[in-house]
Amino acid sequence: MMQEKPKLIYVYDALCGWCYGFSAVMHSLFEKYHHQFDFEVISGGMVLGDRQGPISESAELIKSHYPKVQETSGAIFGDAFLAVLNEGSQFQSSEKPAIALCVFKSFEPHKVVLFAHDIQIAKFIDGIDLNIDDNYLPLISNYNISEKEFLEKLKSEEYKQNAYYDFALARQLQVSGYPAAFIQTSERNFYMITKGYSDLATMELRVENVLKETAKA
Template sequence: MQLVYAFDAYCGWSHGFSPTLREVVSRHPDLPVQVISGGLFTGSRRVPIREFGYVQGANSQIAELTGAEFGEGYNRLIADGSFVMDSEDAARGVAALRRMAPDRAAELAGALQRTFYVDGLSLSEPATYRKVAEEVGLDADTVVSAFDSPEAYDTAADDFRRCAELGVTGFPTLLGVDGDRVAVLAHGRATVDEVDRRLAPLS
């Protein structure tokens, strides 16, 4: 069995779930973890953040319920409402980082979300991935090159397709996958103990 974590790097609830995921992975070192990106802000949803009027209210709720940090850099980035979240770019970045260290995918997803939600760096900029790579000890030039490669677009599309095939309807979603068996361990929010209780019958 493996854990499959479907998230979107531009999803605040995924940011809030990062500590839970980290603890689940820590408790179950024997379970491989696959991290796949969703396409939350693609197509017609790739618009200035001001068009999502609920963002600030949702972030306050996320912070209250999960303890997630929304930093000054992030607040400055979205202050005038013109910033555009592009989930395809974010998925390309996740793919570039994941390719370098697939066994650290969950850790890298969390690091990338902190870079946006705390530092306020766009996930469409190659420099953002250089910074993350350097901070986590990966070869920055290779990561940036992978982010800019044509293959990254294909990998992002593969991730979006995999989310759909698994029946993921929102982010974050943590699944236990064993062959054709797919069990939902967390959707939106869950404690580590709740995940463990749902995981126990599958082990």
């Protein structure tokens, strides 16, 4: 039985270049379908534990991949980000941006796709260090959110635990690479609509196919 409103679940990581390439696609899906779906964004936790470290440790890998992301998606990696990549010292960790996403959801859960997009623009165009709490304040300026409350929550253990719950949920959904997206039509019924990057036309087709299938049920 179909639930009242299906949910479109986007599993991403703030540090994932292919998610940045896919970000505009998700933004467009949100604009088109936000009346038909509840949208959820889950952080996958791509860079945690011993994967954390200065960006220099993954710089060669990033340099080998980002031109392909640009070519495939049209998303541009900014000069400020490339300067950070070449300088090499910025610390890479998925933890703080995942906490920030959970904090944002406590204020504006229905706009979480937009905020995930904002985080990735800050990272991959402006080269912003996502480990620094105050760097999120310009990102929330477009939303009706108290800076003081946002920073307090960003420092709290509760929202750190929420972020790690999201990481566990991504594993439960058997996501091993990003981006990934699902449509959930009931408690146990999930349709995977992308595993890796897909363009907007492909995503719209898959969403429409799920809507047609569930309408028959």
